[in-house]
Amino acid sequence: MTSPTRPTPDRPQSAIRRIIAPLASLKLTVLLIALSIILVFTGTLAQRHQGIWDVLHTYFRAPIVFIPLDIFLSERSERSFAVPFPGGYTIGLLMLLNLIAAHALRFRVKARGRRLLTGATLVAVGVLSIFWFHSGPLPARILSDAGGYAGVLPLMLVGALFYAPLVAGCALTFARRAGIVLIHASLMLLLAGEGVTAATALETQMPIYVGATSNWSQDIREVELVLIDPSSPESDLTIAISQSALQRAASSGELIANPAMPVAILVDRYFPNSDIRPLSPGEQPSATAGFGVNVAAVGLPRVTGVDRNRSINVPAAIVTLLREGLPIGTYLVSPHLQLASFIPAEQEVRIADRPYRLAMRFRRFHKPYSMRLDAFHHDLYPATNIPKNFSSDIHISDPARSIDHEVKIKMNNPLRFEGETFFQSGYIPANHPGEPDLGTVLSVVKNPGWTIPYIACAAGLIGLVYQFGASLIRFLRRSTP
Amino acid sequence: MTGRRVPDPRSFIGHRARRNHAPVCDREISTGDHETPEKITCKLLDAMNFYPNITVVRDKTMQVASSLTRTRSGTHHMTQHAARTSRFRLVLQPICIISACALASCDDAKEVRVYRAPKDTMTSVNARNQPASARNAPRNGALQPPSLQTEPMRAATNAGMSDELTWVLSEGWSEVAESSPMRLATLRTNRNGATNDVTVTKLAGRAGSLLANVNRWRNQLGLPPIDDAALAETVHPLERGAMPATVVDIEAPETADAPPQRMIACFFEHAGASWFFKITGDKRDVDALESEFMGICRSVHPKPRPAAQGSEPFNGTDMSAPNAELPPALTAPQSAGPLTFRVPPGWTQDPEPRVARVATILIDETPGAEMAISRFAGDVGGELANVNRWRRQLGLPPAATLADESVTNVNIAGHPARLYRFAASSASPDAQGMIVALMPHTNETWFFKLTGRVTDIDANRENLEAFLQSVSFTP
Known part of the structure; x- marks a missing residue:
């Protein structure tokens, strides 16, 4: 009796195959590509009405989307029906499953024994060398040199050179199909990369006035309501309530309360986009204390993706602070209320005979280091007012880690520091013409997965070259007598 | 079968918690009371996969862990099978994690964050850069932040600006004599045999709230009143206007005895008064005139004060022209590149940068007329070459010499300059002309070129000379 060289498929494997087979269908691939085209098209049209x-x-970053049909009409309709449609997450996930399933069913490891071991080792070494190369300083140094x-x-x-072990490993392991495997792996990486970006990427702004030091950046797409206890001379105890909590509390009427908060907060009204205007003669203010006794908030339509002035939503809210069930006061809060650009005007609130400061500001992210703006340069093309270059002389310091150095951030020459990239994106103009600009605005981008698309594209390119190159060589060999 | 135990999620959490110790308060997992188990699970998975620095699993750890177990139990059957083949297990685990994230629509924003932050130093530094009004303001509830002073209020307090508004009419529009005492002006156009009017009304104060005005107009169109929430859908700010304003757009459906109606109103606040620019009529007509109406609204700006009321003393440099009369009062100093100047009343510096220009100054109420300031290195081919370039632009034949040109010697910012005037030979009232000052300065040549209809440029010659007097170079 001879022992079988290959194990016969057992029942569980057959069951797995039955489960995977529909997922590996090429029809599903075509369907998903068609759905993604429709999603991109409708998502583009939707920007007429949405930001x-x-x-x-x-x-795109949702499992399901309800597409309002009025995006296909010239005018927005209030009574438009919405059609449910798979969102970007669903389509992306199914595409990933489709690819994985196709590989699990159709692709076979050709190598055996020592060849397989060598191939697998080379693939592992290749993956490590690629990630080492992309996460190290070498690419930046080559580009700057x-x-x-x-x-x-x-x-x-x-x-x-760093991709070579991966290619060699794939060639040993998958033989003729190595190119296809690389191409598919690059697609999977692209899909996974978007998942990583969606989950971890964050883009914020860091405004700094000339001579000032900042240790925070802010997300201008989201606000927070802050109640600050300034009693400590070293630091401020900050209680920050998120925008989603404010919106939910406004719609449900529920109190926002937390053991760490000295008051409970009732959100009387919330305006997703707003303006502030002076009160009309005889008009009753919504607020009973603070700035709101002189002004009123007006709701504005939300900005859309086709707004020419690229403005942002600036919310406002009317909030009532309650201490032990009794109202302390009703306040109007909005990022509109500011002492100067990027400096929110905080309203003083006395709670249990202690002063607190209340403000609605763009959501802040504090850094463990600080940046001082020593100088800001705004160069113009000769004989015009057209900007040529903006640059910021920044002093970075973090005494805890003995970081103390100066850098120049300018257009197309960002600073990469602490896993974040600082781009020169704007400036704080002077109050009067002819005066120097007041400060800089840096765009702070954190995206741990930013190298993944580069790796995916490189792997895909190598896979294509390998696949077509191998086919060409085979063809030439066959046609040579 | 050698099945492998599915790890207890609680032990996994503990493992991660023990392995990482860096205190990063931002990455704490918060669990609000109202969050669904799926959402909590999502947060936890999200955090475990992407935030390595998890140190604190808060007081609801057990709830979080049990919800995770529940989610996994849903796939328990599959997991047992998966244990038989390592390949399938490798595939299934990431899929489960990604599915959990995708289906639960992660939102990792904490509801309430409590943290200590260093005191903000930006406020104190910035205070030095602020106007005294803001700097001296007390930091308490009585503070009136600068942003509460609306643009119209600021515009009205600018030197040289009056309490009145003025505007520029598009081609085909005219201002007709007004008989109604309520109306300040009527702007009229005749298109396709139909006459359409824009009414301009000025009322003291705010003339009631915006909502009250909108409901009054809705009533005029036979529509029911709306509330504050619906108001947001009806109004929007004026885009690209010279002054901030609110635009109200109301449409009335077709009725038995009237076609669909539309009304667009533009509401300005200026110097304590409310100004309404309003067009009403058949929807098709209003649709056709919308862009022109918005153009008029965008051109609305404070009327410069008459010369006698100019509050800013003139401080321009000398002109070389003999016996130059006192120039008309100019507005507050403005700047462009190295130049500082004051524009005469009725002239406005265009904030939009243009290629190869230092500045562009528009002349109100004279469409097509403008003054361009530019500078180029060297002598730009010499005076005669430049003169012939300008002559060519007006369709005039080139000149062999400069002897026959209409030229005046002037002095700009202490530098000798030549002021040329050209007019096209056409007898048409729209014949174009230009007055150009050419000034060599260091290694550059500066041009101050006033172009437009001959009648317009001649009417503005005195203003141009006053402007040139005011020019100085920033040290």
Whole structure:
């Protein structure tokens, strides 16, 4: 009796195959591509009525989307029906499953024994070398040494060395199909990369006045209501209530309460986008204390993705503070209320004979380091008022880690620090013409998965070259007598 | 069968919690009372996968853990099978995690965050850069932040600006004599045999709330009143206007005895008064005139004070022209590049930058007329070449010499300059012309070029000379 060289499929494997087979269908692939085209099309049209970030989160970073049919009409309708449609998460996830299932069913490891071991080792070494290469300083150094775009070709040549073990490993393991495996792996990486970006990426702004030091950045797409206890001389105890909590409390009428809060907060009204105007003669203010006794908040339509002035939603809210069930006062809060650009005007509130400060501001993210703006430069093209370059001389310091150095951030030359990238994105203009600008605005982007699309594209390119190159060589061999 | 135990999620949490110790308060997992188990699970999975620095699993740990167990129990059957083949297990685990995240629509924003932050130093530094009114304001409830002073209020307090508004009419529009005492002006256009009017009304104060005005207009169109919430859908701010304003757009459906109606109103607040620009009529007509109406609204700006009321003393440099009369009063100093100047009443500096121009100054109520300031290195081919370039632009034949040109010697910011005037030979009232000052300065040549209809540029020549007098170079 001879022992079988290959195990016969047992019942569980058959069951797995039955489960996976529909997922691996090519028809499903085509259907998903068609659905994604429709999703992109409707998501683009939706930006006529919704802001670009709204669309991103409701269409593409959502499991399901309800597409209002009025996006296909020239005018917005109040009685429009909405059609449920798979969102970006669902389509992306199914695409990923489809790819994985196809590989599980159709692709076979060709190598056996020592060849398989060598191939698998090379693949592992290749993956490690690729991630080491992309996470290290080498790509940035090659680009800066070559002076920007001229460094792309040297970068690709050097990078190819780090991808070589992966290609060799795939060739040993999958033989002729190595190219296809690489291409599919790059697609999976792209899909997974978007998942990582959606979950972890954060883009904020860091405004700094000349001579000032800042240790926070803010997300101008989201606000927070803060109640600050300034009693400590070293630091402020900050209680920050998120925008979603404010919106939910406004619609449900529930109190916002937390053991750490000295008061409970009732959100009387919440305006997703607003303006502030002086009170009319005889008009009763909504607020009983603070700035709101002189002004009123007016609701405005939310900004859309096609707004020419690229404005943002600036919410406002009327909130009542309650201590032990008794109202302390009703306040109007909004980022509109500010002492100067980016400096929220905080309203003083006395709670249990202690002073607190209340403000609605854009959501802040504090940093463990601080940045001081020593100088800001705003260069113009000769003989015009057209900006040529903006640059900021920044002093970074973190005494805890002995960080103390100066950098220059300018357009197309960002600073990468602490896993974040600081771009020169704007400036705080002077109050009067002819005076120097007051400060800089840096765009702070944190995206741990930013290298994934690069890796995916590189792997895909190598896979394509391998696949077509191998086919060409086979063809030439066959046609040679 | 050698099945592998599915790890207890609680032990997994403990493992992660023990392994990481860096205190990052932002990454604490919060669990609000009203959150669904799916959402909590999502948060936890999200946090475990993407935030390595989890140190605190809060007081609802057990709830979180049990919800995770429940979620996994849903896939328990599959997991047992998966244990038989390592390949399938490798595939299934990430799928479960991604599915949980995708289906629960993660929202990792904490409801209430409590943290200590260093005191904000920006406020104190910025205070030095602020106007005294803001700097001296007490930091308490009585503070009136600068942003509460609306743009119209600021505009009205600007030197040289009156309490009145003025505007620029598009082609085909005219201002007709007004008989109604309520109306300040009527702007009229005749299109396709139909006459359409824009009414301009000025009322003291705020003339009631915006909602009251909107409901009054809705009533005029036979529509029921609306509330504050619906108001937001009806109004929007004026875009790209010279002054901030609120635009109200109301449409009335077709009725038995009237076609669909539409009304667009633009509401300005200026110097303590409310100004309404309003067009009403058949929806088709209003639709056709919408862009022109909005153009008029965007051009609305404070009327400069008459010369005698100019509050800013003139401080321009000398002109070389003999016996130059006192120039008309100019507005507050403005700047462009290295230049500082004052524009005459009725002239407005265009904030939009243009290629190869230092500044562009628009002349109100004279469409097509403007003054461009530009500078170029060297002598730009010499005076004669420049003169012939300008002559060519007006369709005039080139000149062999400068002897026959209409030229005046002037002095701009202490530098000698030549002021040329050209007019097209056409007898049409729309014949174009230009007055150009050419000033060599250091290694550059500066041009101050006033272009437009001959009648307009001649009417503005005195203003141009006053403007040139006011020019100085920023040290």
